[in-house]
Amino acid sequence: MSDLASMDAAGRTAPVLDLDPFADAVLESPFEMHAALRAAGPVGWLSKYGVYVMGRHKDILPALKDWETFSSTGGSGLADIRKPDAWRPGSPIVEVDPPQHTKVRTALQRILSPAVIRQWRQDFEIEAERLADEVVAKGSFCGVTDFAETFVSTTFPTALGLADSPQRRDNLFLLGALNFDGQGPRNARYEATQRKADEIWDWYLDSMKREAMLPGGFGEKIFQAADAGEIDPEIAPLLVRSFLRGGLDTTSSMISAALWYLAQDPAQWQLLRDDPTRVRGALDEAMRLETPIQNVCRQTMRGVEIDGTTVPFDSKILIILASANRDPERWENPDRFDVMRQTMGHLALGNGVHMCIGQMIARLEGEVLLKALVSRVSALKLTGEPTRALNNNLRSLATLPLSITAG
Amino acid sequence: MPTITFVRPDGERIAVEAGNTESVMLAAVGRQVAGILGECGGSMTCATCHVFVAPEWLDRLPPMSAAEDELLDATATERGHNSRLSCQIPLSEALDGLVVELPEMQI
Ligand code: HEM
Ligand code: FES
Numbered sequence: 001m002s003d004l005a006s007m008d009a010a011g012r013t014a015p016v017l018d019l020d021p022f023a024d025a026v027l028e029s030p031f032e033m034h035a036a037l038r039a040a041g042p043v044g045w046l047s048k049y050g051v052y053v054m055g056r057h058k059d060i061l062p063a064l065k066d067w068e069t070f071s072s073t074g075g076s077g078l079a080d081i082r083k084p085d086a087w088r089p090g091s092p093i094v095e096v097d098p099p100q101h102t103k104v105r106t107a108l109q110r111i112l113s114p115a116v117i118r119q120w121r122q123d124f125e126i127e128a129e130r131l132a133d134e135v136v137a138k139g140s141f142c143g144v145t146d147f148a149e150t151f152v153s154t155t156f157p158t159a160l161g162l163a164d165s166p167q168r169r170d171n172l173f174l175l176g177a178l179n180f181d182g183q184g185p186r187n188a189r190y191e192a193t194q195r196k197a198d199e200i201w202d203w204y205l206d207s208m209k210r211e212a213m214l215p216g217g218f219g220e221k222i223f224q225a226a227d228a229g230e231i232d233p234e235i236a237p238l239l240v241r242s243f244l245r246g247g248l249d250t251t252s253s254m255i256s257a258a259l260w261y262l263a264q265d266p267a268q269w270q271l272l273r274d275d276p277t278r279v280r281g282a283l284d285e286a287m288r289l290e291t292p293i294q295n296v297c298r299q300t301m302r303g304v305e306i307d308g309t310t311v312p313f314d315s316k317i318l319i320i321l322a323s324a325n326r327d328p329e330r331w332e333n334p335d336r337f338d339v340m341r342q343t344m345g346h347l348a349l350g351n352g353v354h355m356c357i358g359q360m361i362a363r364l365e366g367e368v369l370l371k372a373l374v375s376r377v378s379a380l381k382l383t384g385e386p387t388r389a390l391n392n393n394l395r396s397l398a399t400l401p402l403s404i405t406a407g
Numbered sequence: 408m409p410t411i412t413f414v415r416p417d418g419e420r421i422a423v424e425a426g427n428t429e430s431v432m433l434a435a436v437g438r439q440v441a442g443i444l445g446e447c448g449g450s451m452t453c454a455t456c457h458v459f460v461a462p463e464w465l466d467r468l469p470p471m472s473a474a475e476d477e478l479l480d481a482t483a484t485e486r487g488h489n490s491r492l493s494c495q496i497p498l499s500e501a502l503d504g505l506v507v508e509l510p511e512m513q514i
Contacts, residue, residue: 106474114454115481280446280514344436344448355450363446 034323042307055323074299077183132372143400161217176249184392253396257290291322378407432494449494484510
């Protein structure tokens with residue numbers, strides 16, 4: 001495979017990189033690897049996995065916009081899902097290109113219209129206030145398990161229309177972990193998650209069925225869009241699946257990252273106290289720094305020159321969004337958390353035709369939860385070192401010990 | 408470089424040099440014009456870049472797509488006959504002097 005990288009028609013080579021984005025140490029702290037990647041050039045060759053890799057903002061942004069060259073049909077992970085050894089049906093939204101993509105996206109955008117999302121605001125606020133009262137009463141709590149995950153796993157599945165049950169929360173986080181582990185290599189981490197998920201497979205399959213969708217939720221609307229002929233009936237459950245698997249962990253990762261940064265810098269917390277409308281900016285800044293979905297993949301539909309290096313036709317490229325989000329060529333003081341920063345152009349939600357369609361729900365959830373805390377808490381403190389949950393593609397905290405001063 | 412004037416609901420006028428940005432939304436966000444959020448960066452998901460276009464400019468803008476028309480039904484401040492999503496208005500010299508009003512709410 002590595003001969004692919006060794007030379008292109010013009011004799012230019014992508015540097016061979018002996019890096020492993022999926023090693024434990026790199027997942028704990030990927031920043032050194034990002035810097036090495038950006039220094040190596042616009043595109044490199046990851047010899048361990050036999051794929052190309054990109055890490056510079058100025059090269060990644062145009063690639064994400066150019067779906068004709070950088071196709072999503074090869075699959076969102078490292079494996080090329082069109083090839084016999086890794087074949088699986090693609091996701092009808094994130095793993096298709098226009099014009100099919102346009103049709104499905106249009107229907108989904110209608111279902112996730114800002115007007116529909118706004119109708120959930122009050123419900124979300126009530127839950128946010130209940131939960132904020134609870135942690136304020138406790139005084140110290142875990143920002144991940146007692147707060148961000150509790151909130152997201154209560155509000156989001158309910159908005160989707162998935163009935164509550166004792167196992168709902170744990171099962172959904174397990175499916176999220178599987179989704180994102182599955183976008184990496186078939187390593188031990190993935191195998192272990194798949195084994196755990198096997199035990200809840202029936203629950204999973206049942207959860208995307210029409211019968212599982214309570215009236216009034218997004219899920220029901222997806223099936224109604226199929227009734228109306230806007231999408232093919234067989235893809236409706238697959239769209240519900242993409243919500244089940246992609247909407248929880250990402251949002252809670254964003255929220256817990258925001259709390260972590262805010263707990264480290266009282267001046268930033270004060271900025272939110274002074275003007276709570278800054279909360280949405282704070283969430284985007286947390287998304288930029290954390291980049292819950294670290295990587296997306298694309299497949300080249302032609303030989304393409306990226307900033308002077310040619311990548312051959314039909315190559316898989318691992319696009320490291322997290323690296324672009326801290327690229328010093330794009331961001332001043334890239335590692336600094338600043339709620340006042342102009343964050344437009346961060347790539348945590350992707351870009352181009354596949355840019356996250358769930359972002360307004362994620363923002364609403366984060367906004368109401370942080371605002372509920374901001375209005376009750378004068379000081380937020382870190383009381384220990386947070387720990388990370390390692391996953392092949394999802395970056396998130398596992399624990400975040402916090403204490404608060406009410407006021 | 409086209410100059411664009413944003414009129415706040417209280418009547419305050421903010422004139423910005425649009426520079427080399429691609430859309431009216433990006434010009435506003437780049438100059439920190441409060442009242443244009445542009446949260447989805449122009450991917451037509453958020454409707455937080457809603458503006459009311461001054462009547463004399465309405466016909467001089469490129470026509471709106473069906474998708475823009477539909478998303479305008481979901482704005483936080485109810486749309487008017489002269490509503491547009493500013494991320495869908497590409498910038499050009501021809502827009503020099505454009506005047507748009509900002510809505511009360513974008514979220
Ligand atoms: C902070 C939270 C979130 C982050 C960081 C995030 C990130 C992303 C990214 C990076 C993509 C682009 C994938 C690509 O280009 O290949 C994407 C697409 C997508 N996201 Fe999100 N997401 C979040 C929340 C959500 C939520 C809450 C939902 C469900 C409502 C959701 C549903 C989707 C869907 C369906 C797509 C595919 C869109 C398309 O292909 O057109 N996401 N997301
Ligand atoms: S910026 Fe989101 S719709 Fe215009």
